[in-house]
Amino acid sequence: MFALKRKTKGEALFDIINNLIMLCICFITLYPIWYVLVNAFNNGNDAMRGGIYWWPRMFSFENFEAVFASPGIMQAMWVTVAKTLLGTVLHVFFTAMVAYAFSRKNLIGGKFYMLMGTVTLFFGGGLIPTFLLMKDLHLLENFLVYIIPVMFSFFDLIIFMTFFREIPDGLEEAARIDGANDWSIFLRIVLPVSMPVIATIALFHGVYQWNDYFTGMIYINNTDLQPIQTYLFRVVAQSSSSQMMVAVQGSSVTRSVTSQSIKLATMVVTTLPIVFVYPFLQRYFVKGMMIGSIKG
Known part of the structure; x- marks a missing residue:
């Protein structure tokens, strides 16, 4: 049996500070993504009141319905x-x-x-x-x-x-x-x-x-040949109305969505697919170059 080496007070303090710094960096990196998700799933008119930071105050799918109902x-x-x-x-x-x-x-x-x-x-x-x-x-x-x-x-x-x-x-x-x-x-x-x-x-x-x-x-x-990111650019650049009219089943109805909520929902729709690809390719990054190619 090998005795575990006990850390000195200086090493323990270094680990604590290092972990705190890394947690802060992770929070700074991930919170903007979480903020976009929370507001994208919140009622658009309600989100204009502000104060939404951690959870949707009025959960709604209307922003995403408006995005997918948008022609093109x-x-x-x-x-x-x-x-x-x-x-x-x-x-x-x-x-x-x-x-x-x-x-x-x-x-x-x-x-x-x-x-x-x-x-x-x-x-x-x-x-x-x-x-x-x-x-x-x-x-x-x-x-x-x-x-x-x-x-x-x-x-x-x-x-x-x-x-x-x-x-x-x-x-x-x-x-x-x-x-x-x-x-x-x-x-x-x-x-x-x-x-x-x-x-x-x-x-x-x-x-x-x-x-x-x-x-x-x-x-x-030609809008039929433009990709989703160009579509998102046009949404961000051109959306200025406080409420948007969307066509649902052939009729135009007013939804509780705003230009800001449409932007956030579109950002989620365009970002998540490529994020989901990462885990499937991550395993290749750690594989050895010549595994199974040469036998000694």
Whole structure:
């Protein structure tokens, strides 16, 4: 039996202060989210009186009913889901494919390509040249404007490349002896053992795709192609009336909702889906890179 080492008074005091600081940081981080939830589920007119901090004073679903009854929100949600899924898959695959080529030591001109890519990390063309480029590529008023410009990221390439270089050369050599070509090695060996970095990049880019409102605001005027975040931006920018008229079953009725309550409910609707994705990808962050790939 090993005797437990007793903490000194200084160590115990440090732990107490450290825990208190961490609790304060957690509270400061989480309370704004809780405040939004509480007010989103409260009666809109009642919330205007203030004084709601911890629990809804008059619990109501009318704010969310008004949000989902608003024309265009479901279309915006489908656009967001489609661009998030498609954009994330293509971004991860294309960036990983280029990064695998960069990670090979025998790549001709590899140093020159790295120099060119590094320059793009510090310098960009600006909004107006980018807009003109999108126009020349016929991507204005086009769903592909959400996908093609962000299919590749040199910053993510560096993360992928660093990961790929840690993969033992023995795996590739063994595959080539068995007759595998570069595509087979990339698809059947490199990608399966790279799930931790793939999950990380997919999560980061998926969050970007979900939260991106600027692309829809600049390049898309057709409301049928605008994502939910652009919809939220328009709600926040244009909502000014104290009460809103919503169409329910073909008739317009006045609800106890306000512009502020609509904003809060829309924020909840647009934020929660991507929050729920985190637990499903979290397990990949702690996995070893080469689990099961090599046996000693």
